[in-house]
Amino acid sequence: MSTEAPPLRANGYRDSWCGQVLPEKVGAELRVAGWVNRRRDHGGLIFIDLRDRTGIVQLVFNPDSSGESFELAHKLRAEDVLSASGKVVRRSEETVNRELATGEVELLVTGAELLAGSETPPFQIEGFSSEVGEDTRLRYRYLDLRREQMREALQLRHRVVAAMREFLDGEGFVDVETPVLTRSTPEGARDFLVPSRQQQGSFYALPQSPQLFKQLLMVSGFERYYQVARCFRDEATRADRQAEFTQLDVEMSFVDGDDVIAVNERLLAHVFERAGGPRIETPMQRMCFDEAMGRFGTDRPDLRFGLELVDLGDALRATEFKVFRSVLDGGGAIRGINAGRRELPRSELDGLISRAQELGAKGLVWAFREGEGWRSPTAKFLSEGELADLNRRLGAEEGDLLLLVADQPAVVNAVLGQMRLDLAERFDLIDPEENRLVWIVDWPLMEWNEGEKRWDALHHPFTAPAGEFDPAQPGAARAQAYDVVWNGQELGGGSIRIHDARTQEAVFAALGIDAETARARFGFLLEALQYGAPPHGGIAYGVDRIVQRLYGAETIRDVIAFPKTASGFDLLTGAPAPVDELQLKELGIGIHKPKLAGH
Numbered sequence: 001m002s003t004e005a006p007p008l009r010a011n012g013y014r015d016s017w018c019g020q021v022l023p024e025k026v027g028a029e030l031r032v033a034g035w036v037n038r039r040r041d042h043g044g045l046i047f048i049d050l051r052d053r054t055g056i057v058q059l060v061f062n063p064d065s066s067g068e069s070f071e072l073a074h075k076l077r078a079e080d081v082l083s084a085s086g087k088v089v090r091r092s093e094e095t096v097n098r099e100l101a102t103g104e105v106e107l108l109v110t111g112a113e114l115l116a117g118s119e120t121p122p123f124q125i126e127g128f129s130s131e132v133g134e135d136t137r138l139r140y141r142y143l144d145l146r147r148e149q150m151r152e153a154l155q156l157r158h159r160v161v162a163a164m165r166e167f168l169d170g171e172g173f174v175d176v177e178t179p180v181l182t183r184s185t186p187e188g189a190r191d192f193l194v195p196s197r198q199q200q201g202s203f204y205a206l207p208q209s210p211q212l213f214k215q216l217l218m219v220s221g222f223e224r225y226y227q228v229a230r231c232f233r234d235e236a237t238r239a240d241r242q243a244e245f246t247q248l249d250v251e252m253s254f255v256d257g258d259d260v261i262a263v264n265e266r267l268l269a270h271v272f273e274r275a276g277g278p279r280i281e282t283p284m285q286r287m288c289f290d291e292a293m294g295r296f297g298t299d300r301p302d303l304r305f306g307l308e309l310v311d312l313g314d315a316l317r318a319t320e321f322k323v324f325r326s327v328l329d330g331g332g333a334i335r336g337i338n339a340g341r342r343e344l345p346r347s348e349l350d351g352l353i354s355r356a357q358e359l360g361a362k363g364l365v366w367a368f369r370e371g372e373g374w375r376s377p378t379a380k381f382l383s384e385g386e387l388a389d390l391n392r393r394l395g396a397e398e399g400d401l402l403l404l405v406a407d408q409p410a411v412v413n414a415v416l417g418q419m420r421l422d423l424a425e426r427f428d429l430i431d432p433e434e435n436r437l438v439w440i441v442d443w444p445l446m447e448w449n450e451g452e453k454r455w456d457a458l459h460h461p462f463t464a465p466a467g468e469f470d471p472a473q474p475g476a477a478r479a480q481a482y483d484v485v486w487n488g489q490e491l492g493g494g495s496i497r498i499h500d501a502r503t504q505e506a507v508f509a510a511l512g513i514d515a516e517t518a519r520a521r522f523g524f525l526l527e528a529l530q531y532g533a534p535p536h537g538g539i540a541y542g543v544d545r546i547v548q549r550l551y552g553a554e555t556i557r558d559v560i561a562f563p564k565t566a567s568g569f570d571l572l573t574g575a576p577a578p579v580d581e582l583q584l585k586e587l588g589i590g591i592h593k594p595k596l597a598g599h
Contacts, residue, residue, distance in 0.1 A: 019055025297417025302488030
């Protein structure tokens with residue numbers, strides 16, 4: 001545990017933190033307070049490990065010096081709240097605990113007071129077992145947060161946010177709060193809606209981000225804004241995503257993308273230095289979107305290992321293998337990965353095929369290079385020349401395992417991009433001590449949504465095009481956008497914004513948002529852009545993700561004080577939950593319950 005502690009004003013409960021009872025305090029009379037971490041009865045003496053947020057100190061209850069408090073010590077249980085006073089003495093050499101900062105000393109108790117008793121906890125705080133399920137931890141989160149690991153995670157989170165504020169304050173940014181109750185606007189995810197009692201039939205929405213308000217602040221002339229904002233998206237949760245999350249939001253006026261990136265590289269370097277993260281070399285690496293997708297199949301590439309994707313379409317353009325030929329003739333792609341020299345049984349190769357299908361592919365071709373050809377069920381369908389060319393393009397050597405996927409380009413990239421990560425973990429190819437940060441730049445402005453037959457914004461509809469925007473060719477437009485990726489995880493993303501109403505209306509139209517809808521939903525922004533809007537841009541970071549990565553947690557739930565479950569349920573409070581009929585009536589809302597079959 002850390003021995004760092006804020007100043008403490010002496011009162012009737014304590015005049016010292018537990019973690020500050022150090023060797024230099026030997027001979028001092030101190031009072032400490034905290035939770036009973038552990039109790040040990042050695043017959044003539046009783047030892048209590050007392051815990052507060054700064055650490056643990058050992059208390060010694062002796063019948064000769066502790067008086068009535070000795071009887072109290074007999075009754076203490078784990079997690080009781082105790083205040084104790086006494087003299088700091090050195091431990092004997094054989095009883096020194098080198099693992100504790102306070103391990104060379106102990107407090108010889110002369111008086112103690114039980115401040116609050118505790119029921120037997122549903123799980124041990126001291127000696128916590130990893131077998132305790134997450135549901136139990138979340139149900140009793142106030143107890144889970146007493147654990148050293150959870151306390152350290154939240155203290156790290158505090159240092160991260162404090163460092164962000166420290167840096168941005170020093171750079172002349174102004175912290176401005178924006179509304180939590182706002183208008184529902186399409187920004188990519190589903191809104192959480194809040195019914196209005198005073199305007200029945202109308203709804204507020206919780207903000208997915210402060211995007212529109214921070215742009216309005218630039219129109220207002222604040223020029224440099226930031227906010228540690230709560231954001232809400234009604235979407236499925238995962239290891240690095242919650243329906244409600246914390247975002248560092250930053251915006252600047254009279255800047256281009258290089259200006260924003262330069263400030264944010266210094267921001268990240270400052271935060272990492274303050275929070276104990278890796279040292280950041282600036283300027284950081286940049287990689288264009290097309291290169292990231294081509295080499296790694298994702299816009300969030302993990303650069304700590306190879307296994308890069310290779311385009312094999314040209315080598316198979318004239319193939320007589322009907323499966324490959326039909327994919328290429330239909331505008332699809334064939335790409336592959338050289339997984340290196342491996343020996344896998346057929347059952348594990350079948351498992352790779354199943355994994356590819358689970359990720360969305362119709363199938364997977366596996367092969368081992370043997371001589372100039374392949375050992376593979378597919379080898380008989382390919383010519384010697386095609387096999388030789390494929391080996392050359394994949395850099396295959398004797399015994400290398402080759403994995404190929406043929407499908408639509410987006411499917412191929414998604415499948416091989418994820419399988420690349422699976423293989424790296426499976427074959428232990430990632431050095432946990434290595435850290436690679438990269439900016440992904442030069443994004444497409446829009447992507448075609450085949451299912452909905454429409455264009456979607458790759459970032460959001462307020463992202464500025466690079467150069468003139470041609471509404472007749474929306475797919476050709478590039479965006480002034482940038483994401484920062486750390487070891488395959490997106491930490492933040494942003495862009496230069498559209499700052500003139502005419503371009504914004506043209507982008508809306510290309511996205512299928514007609515003029516009437518645009519005016520209804522974004523009229524306040526379009527109007528503001530007509531009153532002297534400066535060029536501006538910014539970025540937003542997922543604070544939870546940054547802390548998760550710095551702490552090495554498997555999920556952001558371990559760095560959030562009171563998170564939801566994967567299904568979005570709050571086990572501590574029981575939310576979401578039904579509300580009284582009277583509340584619904586005041587809102588003018590009725591609940592429609594679907595009829596059961598047969599009724």
